[in-house]
Amino acid sequence: MINNRKYDVIVIGAGPSGVSSAINCAKKGLKVLIVDLNSNSGGQIYRAPPKTYKSISKKLEENVIQNKLSDEIKKFKIETAYNHTVWQVSPGFKVNAFNETSTIQWQSKSLIIATGTYEKIIPFEGWTIPGVIGLAACTVILKAHHFIPSKKIVLAGNGPLLMLVAYYVIQFGGKVDAIIDTSSKIDWIKSTLSLITNPKNFRDGIKWIFKIFLKRIPFYSNSTVEKAFEVDGGINVKIRNLKNGKAKNIISETIAIGHGLIPSTDITRLLRAEHIYDEQKGGWIAKVDRFLRSSISGVYIAGDGAGISGALAATDKGLLASSALLYDEKFISQTEFDHNTYKILKKLDKYEVFAKAIFKLNSTPKKLIESINNGTVICRCEDITKSEILRAVDQGAKDINQIKSWTRLGMGPCQGRTCHYATSKIVAEYLNCEIDNLGYLTGRSPIRPVPLDRVLGDFDYEKITKVEAAPL
Amino acid sequence: MDLRVSNYFDRSNKVNINVNNKKIEAYEGECLAVVLFVNNIKKLRLSPKKRQSRGMFCLMGSCQECVVLIDDKKVISCNVFIKDGMKIKVGDFDK
Ligand code: FES
Numbered sequence: 001m002i003n004n005r006k007y008d009v010i011v012i013g014a015g016p017s018g019v020s021s022a023i024n025c026a027k028k029g030l031k032v033l034i035v036d037l038n039s040n041s042g043g044q045i046y047r048a049p050p051k052t053y054k055s056i057s058k059k060l061e062e063n064v065i066q067n068k069l070s071d072e073i074k075k076f077k078i079e080t081a082y083n084h085t086v087w088q089v090s091p092g093f094k095v096n097a098f099n100e101t102s103t104i105q106w107q108s109k110s111l112i113i114a115t116g117t118y119e120k121i122i123p124f125e126g127w128t129i130p131g132v133i134g135l136a137a138c139t140v141i142l143k144a145h146h147f148i149p150s151k152k153i154v155l156a157g158n159g160p161l162l163m164l165v166a167y168y169v170i171q172f173g174g175k176v177d178a179i180i181d182t183s184s185k186i187d188w189i190k191s192t193l194s195l196i197t198n199p200k201n202f203r204d205g206i207k208w209i210f211k212i213f214l215k216r217i218p219f220y221s222n223s224t225v226e227k228a229f230e231v232d233g234g235i236n237v238k239i240r241n242l243k244n245g246k247a248k249n250i251i252s253e254t255i256a257i258g259h260g261l262i263p264s265t266d267i268t269r270l271l272r273a274e275h276i277y278d279e280q281k282g283g284w285i286a287k288v289d290r291f292l293r294s295s296i297s298g299v300y301i302a303g304d305g306a307g308i309s310g311a312l313a314a315t316d317k318g319l320l321a322s323s324a325l326l327y328d329e330k331f332i333s334q335t336e337f338d339h340n341t342y343k344i345l346k347k348l349d350k351y352e353v354f355a356k357a358i359f360k361l362n363s364t365p366k367k368l369i370e371s372i373n374n375g376t377v378i379c380r381c382e383d384i385t386k387s388e389i390l391r392a393v394d395q396g397a398k399d400i401n402q403i404k405s406w407t408r409l410g411m412g413p414c415q416g417r418t419c420h421y422a423t424s425k426i427v428a429e430y431l432n433c434e435i436d437n438l439g440y441l442t443g444r445s446p447i448r449p450v451p452l453d454r455v456l457g458d459f460d461y462e463k464i465t466k467v468e469a470a471p472l
Numbered sequence: 473m474d475l476r477v478s479n480y481f482d483r484s485n486k487v488n489i490n491v492n493n494k495k496i497e498a499y500e501g502e503c504l505a506v507v508l509f510v511n512n513i514k515k516l517r518l519s520p521k522k523r524q525s526r527g528m529f530c531l532m533g534s535c536q537e538c539v540v541l542i543d544d545k546k547v548i549s550c551n552v553f554i555k556d557g558m559k560i561k562v563g564d565f566d567k
Contacts, residue, residue, distance in 0.1 A: 037533050037551065044532055050553055052484035052501025060480060083551075085533065118534050130514035130527025137531035145506045146477040172477045380529075380537060383521035412520075413536035418529075449536065453545065 007033045007079075009325065010095050010108040012086055012267065015043020016311060017303030018114030019069045020318030021325075025112075026076040028331045033106060034073070035081045035097060041073055042066035043116055043303075044136065045311045047144035062143050081106075087446035089267050093298065098454045110325050113268060113294075114302040114318065117261035117282065118417050121157070122368055122425070123386075125376045126228030127257065131235055135161045135258030139168070148174035150253040154237050156180040156225045157258040159362035163208035165256060170215055177252040178218045180239055182259070182368050183361050185221050194357040201312070201354060220248075224368055228255060242367040260362030262421050263305050269443030271296055277436045280359050281307030283421050284440045291324035291341060292317060300325050310358065313351035320344045369422075369429045378426065379419040381412020389423060390430055399439040400424060413449045416441045475510040487556035492563065498554045505531065505538045505550035508562070516540050516549065516562045541565045 011022045014036035022034045034041075040048035046066040055063070073080060081097065084104070088096040095106045119136040126132065133149065135157055141149050142165070152175045155162050166176050192209075195202045212219070226240035226247065234253045241247070261282055265275060268286035274295035276287050286294050288306040293299075300321040303314045320341060327337040372378075374387040384407050392406035400423060403409055409423060410416030416423075424435045476483070483499035490496070491513055498507045505528040508516065515525035517539050528538040531550045538549045541561035549560075 039553070049481055050501040050503060052499070052553070053481035054484070055480065056482055058480050063480070118532070119530060128519070128524060128526060130516065130525050133509075133528060134530050137529065140531045141506055141509075142477070145503050146481055147506050147510055148475045148477060149509065150475070151473055172479075174475075377522070377524075380519070380526070380535065383519050383524070413539075414534060417534045448533070451545065451547075 005033075005106050007031045007106060007108040008329075009033075009110045009112060010035060010093070010106055011112040011114055011302075012036075012089075012095070013043065013114035013116055013303065014038070014041040014069075014073075014080070014082070015045060015114060015116050015303060015314060016065075016069065017116075017314040017318035017321075018043070018112070019073060020315040021112045021114060021300075021302045021322035022078050022318075023072055023076050024319055024322035025326065026078050028326055030326075030329075030331065031079075033079045033081060033108070035084050035086060035095065035106075037083070037085050039082050040066070041069040041080075041082075043314075044140065045314075047140055049144050049146065053146070060143060085448050086267070087448045087450045089270055091271065091296075098450055101454065102457055103450065103454045110298045110300070110329065112300045112302050112318075112321055112325065113286075113305055114321075115264040115267060115305055117263050117304045117308065119258045120260045120262045120282070120362070120364075120421050121257055121418070122259050122364060122422050123372060123376050123378055123419075124225045124227060124257075125373045126235075127225075128377050128380055129228060129230055129235060131230075131253065132228060132255045132257065135165055135256045136261075138165045138256040142168040142172060148172050149256070151175060152177050152234075152252050153254045153256060154178050154180065154225075154235075154250070154252040155256050156237075157256075157260075158182045159258070159260050160205065160358060161258055163205065163212065166212050166217065167208040170211055176212075176215070176217045178220060178237070178239070178250055179212065180220045180223050180225055180237075182224055182242065182365055183221065187361055191357040191361050195354060198312075198350075198354045224371055225255065225257065226371055227373065240371060242365065242371060259364060259368075260359075261304065261308050263307060264417075265305070265440070266415070266417070266443060266447040268294060268299070268301065268305070269440065270445055270447060271299060272443070273299060275440055277434075277440075278307065279363075279435075280356070283424075283435075290345070292321035293324050293328075297328075308359070309348070309351050309355040312354070313348055316344045316347050316351075320348070364425060366429065369425050372422075372426065378423055379407070379409040379412065379416075381414050381418075382408040382410075384409045384419075386426060389426060393427055393430060399437070400427070400441055401439060403427065404441060410441050415444065415447055485556075487554065489554055489556075489558040489560060491560045500556065501553045503550065504540075504542075504552040504554055504558075504560070505548075507554060508540075508549065508560075513562060518564055
């Protein structure tokens with residue numbers, strides 16, 4: 001269905017930065033639409049519980065923040081399109097989405113892309129077994145859906161999510177069989193100390209670590225899951241120490257794994273915006289100026305999409321991007337713009353310290369990439385293994401797009417979201433080159449699979465105008 | 473063991489869904505992928521080439537691994553809220 005509703009600005013993503021930018025624009029009288037795949041605002045970090053859940057007395061902090069976001073959206077009467085998956089964005093700007101029943105197209109003069117991040121996961125042999133899930137998925141199960149994923153769980157990867165998930169699993173009555181962390185204890189101490197400037201995060205960190213310590217959870221530093229396979233009653237997890245090479249097997253029910261976050265660039269790649277590689281900011285990111293303008297006029301990137309700086313910075317990044325838009329479209333004066341952005345930029349500098357500390361914990365050690373066995377499936381959608389990728393490279397595939405045409409990697413339903421980062425790392429390691437040299441996957445629509453029945457809609461077969469067959 | 477955490481929210485009505493002709497109890501509005509997972513229905517579909525079992529992975533609509541059939545239509549189950557009487561097929565449906 002082409003609906004052709006026109007807006008001044010469409011905000012894609014209703015996380016904290018999407019919401020703050022939408023409100024900033026609405027306050028100045030712009031006609032705003034905010035689109036999100038989920039059924040409510042909050043994004044992933046403050047993901048809302050299902051609508052049928054009725055809150056009783058106590059509330060998780062995340063749920064309180066989410067409530068505030070949805071109240072503000074209501075207060076400023078911002079139009080929302082929840083449960084809508086964006087599958088195509090084209091210049092001009094036309095945004096195509098689908099929901100449970102149909103497809104729709106909206107138009108706008110400007111775009112604010114606030115699509116956040118995906119989880120970065122470095123594969124291991126057996127990461128495709130059902131029962132191995134992302135750490136971020138685990139936080140959603142715990143904090144939004146209010147379930148424990150399984151009675152027993154192994155948490156692996158690195159960074160603060162490891163601790164946060166461990167904390168909630170224990171708090172909610174589950175059992176953590178082991179924490180397997182690619183970082184060392186020293187990395188943790190260093191990063192935690194640098195968080196002192198950020199009391200809230202510092203307090204959270206200490207709270208999590210304390211709980212984990214009290215429960216005496218086996219903690220494997222400098223280690224990774226090398227391999228996992230199904231056994232009776234669960235999954236056998238082979239742990240490998242990346243420093244001394246020692247291995248150990250344990251059995252658990254579920255593994256949750258994650259190595260940090262990757263900025264989502266689906267839409268900016270589709271729009272052919274310029275991108276740069278910045279390991280510290282999460283990998284390939286859309287190139288932006290100080291005020292979060294992308295290389296395409298009218299397209300602004302709020303939140304973590306143009307570099308990870310975390311949830312605390314998200315709101316301010318939303319304000320920054322939308323202030324740039326308001327100024328460019330002459331809704332605010334130079335003085336107002338300077339006044340607003342000066343304060344925000346100062347605040348954002350402070351958050352950078354925090355982002356850097358987190359980055360250290362989430363860095364991808366060379367040894368981790370080397371530890372991936374050759375038979376490991378890297379592209380889950382198309383079942384492409386590490387050795388198939390390296391064979392393509394040996395045969396002459398020079399960049400990631402050539403690897404795609406050679407092997408079908410990145411051509412499946414996820415469009416490379418799950419394997420792009422790991423593939424770049426594996427190939428750069430193999431060729432001993434910079435990831436920049438390998439390029440990034442060209443954006444292709446649809447960025448999410450579109451069900452054909454939604455595109456077709458309802459029609460009577462008899463009413464279709466039949467075209468005469470061309471003469472032979 | 474029920475893996476639901478009920479300290480913060482009350483669920484709504486109890487309903488039944490049908491998974492490969494087996495009755496599963498759940499609460500209306502709960503996330504389908506999660507309910508299947510905690511009921512140990514983890515193998516949702518087969519991968520295209522190696523025909524390996526796959527299941528819920530990212531839980532945020534990115535990986536597309538959690539596809540199942542609901543009323544004979546393919547959907548990502550992490551974005552589906554349970555309704556009474558839903559008919560779900562998992563496993564080798566993608567022939
Ligand atoms: S679990 Fe990844 S899309 Fe549903």
